[in-house]
Amino acid sequence: MRIFARRVIAEGREQASVSLTIEDGRFTEVRESSEPTGADVTLNDGILIPGLIDLQINGYHGTDFAHADDADWHRIARRLPETGVTAFAAAFVTAPVPTLAEALRRCGQAMNASSGTTRARLLGAHLEGPFLSPAHPGAHDAGFFCDPEPGHIRALLDAAPPGTLAVITLAPERPHALAAIETLASAGVLVSIGHTAATAEETRAAVDAGARMVTHLYNAQRPFHHRDPGVIGQALVDARISAGLVLDGHHISSQAAAMAFGMARERLVLITDAVAAAGMAPGRYRLGDRSIHTETGRPPTLANGAFAGSTLRMDHALANAVQLGLPLLDAVAAATSRPAELLARPDLGRIKVGAHADLVWLNDGLETRATWIGGEPAFAIPGIKDH
Structure with a gap:
């Protein structure tokens, strides 16, 4: 298969008139070509970029992953390419450790069953809790918060089939947290700091132990103060930390x-923190075992008004970043190659020889027009052919 595009972001730079050859689901040639001779697909407008990667999706199209059955997992993975997402981590909010262990087993089963190139790739689970701070619970049930004791960490790692536990968010100030970070990082888990009252010093100690990301920067964290910068201040100045952003306008x-663009531009990662209400009409939905409510133009909330994730699309997050002033190349990297790097997946999030041929074609407003996974069409706006 060969795709020709007049405007492409490939190998970290914007290029004009590029021909992509795909064999067995991977790029075998990426080269400049002035004409689309022999191309199976010709894209004369818009922009072609790597498929988008979201490290934090709690649910979609009416279903929360905590309650998803096999059909739900497949349906969500089929629908995500409509938003440009070709790979994602399924997020689970705080619950008792045995419940999360079971969620990891179910996620592993879904990963094993996720064959086929018309569905977004399931990269594993993102456990957001239960090792969080009661000072910043957000939409989580603080009654289930606990310390990351060795037994809890071992129970989660033992329950997770290899490669299933991709990301875990925790508060590094809790007892046993630094040892837990070292254990998790050694097991290949991306440790992210979030829902935390950590000081800058505690944040730095967590990074020294192996943490590499901050979950939804600014939200559910110790507020920044010029004499007490906390996790926010440390994340903005520490070159070892990637910072997740939810750019939904709320x-x-x-x-x-x-401020994040100016201080951490090359370390930003776009996430949606999308919940079951995403892609749905306003109404009531579930986040874990909690009821959430959505209204038009507002993020989902608990009954007390606390934000409970978002209904943000990943392609809209990309467009919002550019509209707010982040250069296009940085915005694309924040939604493609950077999350792939954090998960040690050099085969994803890039248009280069050897990588999986996951692509999204965006219009000039950076909204998804078509998506390919492994070089196979996964979504296209009705009526769109070669342009």
């Missing part, structure tokens, strides 16, 4: 976004 202000 979770952070344009000024806060600009």
